[in-house]
Amino acid sequence: MHFLDRPASPLNRRQWAQWTAAACAVAASEAAAQSPAAPDSQRTLAVAQIADMSPGQQDVSRDFLVGSRAAWQDLNARGGIRGRSVQHITLETDGTSANLQAAWQAAQRQPGCVALSGCVGNAAAAGLVALQSSGGASPPLPLIAPWLHNAVSESEAETVFEVFPDHQVQITHAVKTLASMGVQQIGVIFATAQIKQQSQGYVAQAAQGMGLQTQILPLPGSGGAAAKQLSNPAQTILLFLGGTPELHDFASKLVTPAGRQCYVVALADVNLQVLAQMGGTAKGTSIIATQAVPLVTSSAPIVRAYRETLARLYDEPASPQGLAGFIAARYTAEVLGAISGPVTRVSVLSTLQRRTDVNVGGFSVAYQGKRRTNAYVTQSMLTPDGRIVG
Numbered sequence: 001m002h003f004l005d006r007p008a009s010p011l012n013r014r015q016w017a018q019w020t021a022a023a024c025a026v027a028a029s030e031a032a033a034q035s036p037a038a039p040d041s042q043r044t045l046a047v048a049q050i051a052d053m054s055p056g057q058q059d060v061s062r063d064f065l066v067g068s069r070a071a072w073q074d075l076n077a078r079g080g081i082r083g084r085s086v087q088h089i090t091l092e093t094d095g096t097s098a099n100l101q102a103a104w105q106a107a108q109r110q111p112g113c114v115a116l117s118g119c120v121g122n123a124a125a126a127g128l129v130a131l132q133s134s135g136g137a138s139p140p141l142p143l144i145a146p147w148l149h150n151a152v153s154e155s156e157a158e159t160v161f162e163v164f165p166d167h168q169v170q171i172t173h174a175v176k177t178l179a180s181m182g183v184q185q186i187g188v189i190f191a192t193a194q195i196k197q198q199s200q201g202y203v204a205q206a207a208q209g210m211g212l213q214t215q216i217l218p219l220p221g222s223g224g225a226a227a228k229q230l231s232n233p234a235q236t237i238l239l240f241l242g243g244t245p246e247l248h249d250f251a252s253k254l255v256t257p258a259g260r261q262c263y264v265v266a267l268a269d270v271n272l273q274v275l276a277q278m279g280g281t282a283k284g285t286s287i288i289a290t291q292a293v294p295l296v297t298s299s300a301p302i303v304r305a306y307r308e309t310l311a312r313l314y315d316e317p318a319s320p321q322g323l324a325g326f327i328a329a330r331y332t333a334e335v336l337g338a339i340s341g342p343v344t345r346v347s348v349l350s351t352l353q354r355r356t357d358v359n360v361g362g363f364s365v366a367y368q369g370k371r372r373t374n375a376y377v378t379q380s381m382l383t384p385d386g387r388i389v390g
Helices: 013-022 026-032 058-077 097-109 122-133 167-180 193-209 225-231 244-251 272-278 301-313 320-337 345-353
Strands: 002-004 045-052 086-093 113-117 185-190 213-216 237-241 262-266 285-291 358-360 363-365 378-382
Touching: 045 058, 045 097, 045 122, 045 320, 058 086, 058 244, 058 301, 058 320, 086 097, 086 320, 097 113, 097 122, 113 320, 113 345, 167 193, 167 237, 167 262, 167 285, 167 378, 185 193, 193 213, 193 237, 244 262, 244 272, 244 285, 272 285, 272 378, 301 320, 320 345, 320 358, 320 363
Parallel strands: 045 086, 045 113, 185 213, 185 237, 237 262, 262 285
Antiparallel strands: 002 086, 285 378, 358 363
């Protein structure tokens, strides 16, 4: 587990990765030195972000983390929360449950830490939801804007506050878009058996509602006739559920007959920028990624702020995952700034549980009861010649 604080100067991706590797545990010792008995105006105000940097998740987590880091750095440069800087504590994990639990416990031990914000990717966020529900911390750290595939239950929503549309909403949007194009049948590929178990019901429900026929293709890695069916599917429209590495492996093996175009529709865990850098997408194949945030080319104030801050602080291209991390941090800051009294775990949790509608630069977060009532779902496309449109 890596325990990191934010850098003080602009970094490109390579420099940032080198810095984070060298800075492990520095913030932990500094935060531990703060006195919990100090007046509220003098106490360190901190938020923790847990990021899964395992090979299957790092393409999403890395951009998400850069977006959040940029938001907190920009906020502090503009005066922080009512004049108080916010310490952004980053805990990187390796994808194991033991490492995740250690990171969660480390965040709980920080006396100035008032929330978990923008925890990413899905496995880590889902694991944190389970840890929150175990009742092992009192008072609990609110879990704000996690990157989750599945919506939380009523009881989990007491301490977990969703901002981004889950897989069910994304799948419904993707299927609805395909149905509106006059598509009659699509092929569906699940990257793993676990994803198939989690999402097959959502796909079937959405397709049935749109009068769309689906054919579930074999799992990637299958041999014999199944492998041929995967590399040369009969359908021209394919729905892929999995991450960037799995999609790259699948798409690079597609065989598209001359004169035929194939479209692969993926969900928000796919990073088109990384996919374009990896190359190897089959000729005649376009990748359409359904995103959980506005388009990065949008004129919405939050998107403009993200692009401008990223350009100023980091040598990074804008990405939907980075925008999501930026939004997660800005939403958290809005919540903290709305608290009139002392900012503590209890006051942050109490404020969040009221679920007041918040507009973050044109990105609206609204609830009915404990359920989010709005969802931004957009789509971008990676063309066969490597251009990203949208």
